Amino acid sequence: MKKLIPILLLIFYTGCDDSFTDVDNNDIPDSNVSFSKHIQPVFNIKCVNCHGVGITEAGLDLTTWSGTVADPSIVFPGEPDNSRLVWSIEGNPVVQPMPPLGSSYLPLTQDQRKGVRTWVKEGAKNN
Template sequence: MKNTLYRNIFASEMESQIMKYFIFISLACVILVAQNCDDSFTSTEVDNIVMPDSNVSYSKHVAPVFEVKCVPCHNSQHSEAGLDLSSWVNATRDPSIIFPGSDSTSVLVYSIEKIPPYAPMPPYEWLKRNHIDGIRTWIREGARNN
């Protein structure tokens, strides 16, 4: 009788430990999966974005291009040349970089168009012509947060 009681207690403790281990592993898996689920864009998705000739939207057209092609170097943690393109507020903060209403006086345009003496951007994979035209249109249309 005494041995049976000890076996039951030991088995119960063992089951409890196994259950805790199982819960821990399950939570770790959920966290790993959740970290890989975000709203960011891939390079392929961005390459497939077609900028319209007018009514360019920051959120639909410009931000995804910035996120994939520019933000890896120009963000709040690591702002190359003091430029942060990680949000509309940061991107439009300096009117010499993006001058709403005037793409011809915006330094960002000089860089993406590879106009000397400005550094051509992005340096590793240049933007598609349609993306450059779309960003220029967005700036001409007032660089709105739409």
């Protein structure tokens, strides 16, 4: 039994680690960023555990495009510098960083942050 515990712990922690997902390896283009192809997969892996159906921290549901853009102060289409979503993932001190400091969730990669910024800049389209 004692030999089984480390193996079970390894399996458990491996299952919790999102570094094994392909979402961190998918390149997001510099333009024509698609919500369904590029942004939603990132949100599904990195954000919806806290900002999803039934668990909408800060009133934010990132499981759908309509939930993501529902509040113009969160996503201001065409203006990433005025969008709290962009501020939070880029570490703007005006808002709480996402994921929160000390969280077990991994932050978005630089490419993912740039992709979200570009998507908002291009109008936060439902594409």
